[in-house]
Amino acid sequence: MSTPPLKTRERLSEVRYEIRGELARRARELEAQGRTLVKLNIGNPGAFGFRAPEHLQRAIADHIHGTDPYTHQQGLPEAREAIAAHHARRGTPDASPDRVFVGNGVSELIDISLRALLNPGDEVLVPSPDYPLWSAATILNDGRPVFYRCHAGNGFLPDPDEIEALVSQRTRALVLINPNNPTGAAYPRALLERVVAIAAKHxxxxxxxxxYDGIxxxxxxxxxxxxxAGDVPCVSFGGLSKVHRACGWRVGWAVVSGDRARSADFRHAMDLLGALRLCANVPGQFAIEAALDGVDTITPLCQPGGRLYEARRAVIExxxxxxxxxxxxxxxxxxxFPGVVGDAAKGFxxxxxxxxxxxxxxVLLVPGNSFNVPYRNHFRVTLLPQPEQLRDVFARIDRVLSRRAQANGKVVPIAASKHGRARPAA
Structure with a gap:
C-alpha cells in the first residue's frame, strides 16, 4: 500500500510568481545543456556586473568583529537612527528609531506587515500590474488582494476614483509601488495626495x-x-538592494509613520513578529548609515551617459x-513593460x-500576466544589461514578432541587423 503524498497549503495554488517560476526552471535546464542565456527576468544588479559601492563594503568590513551576536529584533540602534534621520530629512512626520524595522530585505517586511494587519477575509487594494509578492503575501496571510487597474493609456497611473470604488467594509490597506515595478511609472504628487485622502476617509x-526611490x-x-500622509498611518519600505546594488545582503527597512495612537497596536504586532524571527542579517546593517549618509552613487547611473540611462535609452529606441x-x-x-501591437498581437x-x-x-523574459493583469500582450525586461546587449535582445524579439505578424497574414520584410539577427525593415 503506497503512502499518500504530503499535503501542502491549499492557498499556495492561488500564488503566482513567474519571475522565478516555470520559465526560470526551464532556463536552468537549458543552461545545464550548455546554452548561454540572457536572463532579463530579475532586477539583480550584481548578476550584470554592478557592485555595491566600496564605502558600503568597507563599513561592513570595519565592523565585522561586531556581527556575531543577535541584535534587537527591530535592528541595530545606529542603523535605525540613520534610517529615521533620512526619513526626517525628506519630511516624514515623527520619524524616530522606535518606528523603524530592519528586515531581511523588503520582501520579509512586506510579509511581516501584512501578517501583523490582516485577519481572514480582510482585503488589500493592490495595483494591477503589481509586483506579485504583494498579492502573494496577502493571500498567504489569509487576506484577499483586490486589484485596481493602472492602464497603459494613462501612463500606468491609477485612477483614484476607481480605487475608492473598490473599498469595502473588509478593506484594510492600500498598496502603492513608487517608482513602479514592473512599469517604471513615477507617481505625481497630486495623485498621491488623492490616494492619501482615500486612505484617510476609509x-x-x-x-x-x-x-526604487533613488532611481x-x-x-x-x-x-x-x-x-x-501626515497623520494617516503609513508604512514606507526601502532598502539597499536596488539603489545601492546590494541585493544579496538582504537589507531592507520599514518606517511606520502617522498618528502614534492609531498605529500603536500595529507597531507592537510587527515588533512581536520580528522577535519571533530573532533579528535580521546583522553584517549588512552596518552599511545602512554609510549608504544613507555617504556619497550618492546612483544618480550618475540614471543621468545621460550613465549605464542605466543608456540601457533605458536603448530599450526606448x-x-x-x-x-x-x-x-x-x-x-x-x-x-x-512593452506591449505587443498590430498583427503580431493577434492571438498573442x-x-x-x-x-x-x-x-x-x-532570452528569458517575464510574461506580463505574471504581474496580475487581465491582458496577455505585455512582457517585462530589466534595464540592467549593457545597452548594446539590450539592442541585440530587442532585435531577437523583433525577429520572433515578425514571424508572428507574417503568420497572421501581414508580410513584414526582414532585414539583417548588424548583430547578425533579423529585424523588421524600416
Missing part, C-alpha cells in the same frame, strides 16, 4: 513600496508618500523602431511568447 493603512530618469521626480511594440517610457525603477499569448524567446532566442 481608515486604511498605506503601504508604500519605495525600494528616476529625465525630469521624473520621486515623491515620498509619508510626508503627504528599439521599441520606437519596431512595428510590433509600444512602450510607456519608464520614468523610474529598473524595468520596461505572453507566456507562449516568453517560452519561444527562451527556446529559440536564448
Amino acid at each position: 481608515n486604511l493603512l498605506l503601504l508604500c513600496d519605495e525600494i 528616476v530618469y529625465d525630469d521624473a521626480v520621486f515623491e515620498p508618500l509619508a510626508p503627504l 528599439a521599441c520606437a523602431a519596431s512595428a510590433h511594440l509600444s512602450l510607456n517610457a519608464p520614468a523610474g525603477a529598473l524595468y520596461a 499569448d505572453d507566456h507562449g511568447f516568453a517560452l519561444e524567446m527562451l527556446e529559440t532566442e536564448d
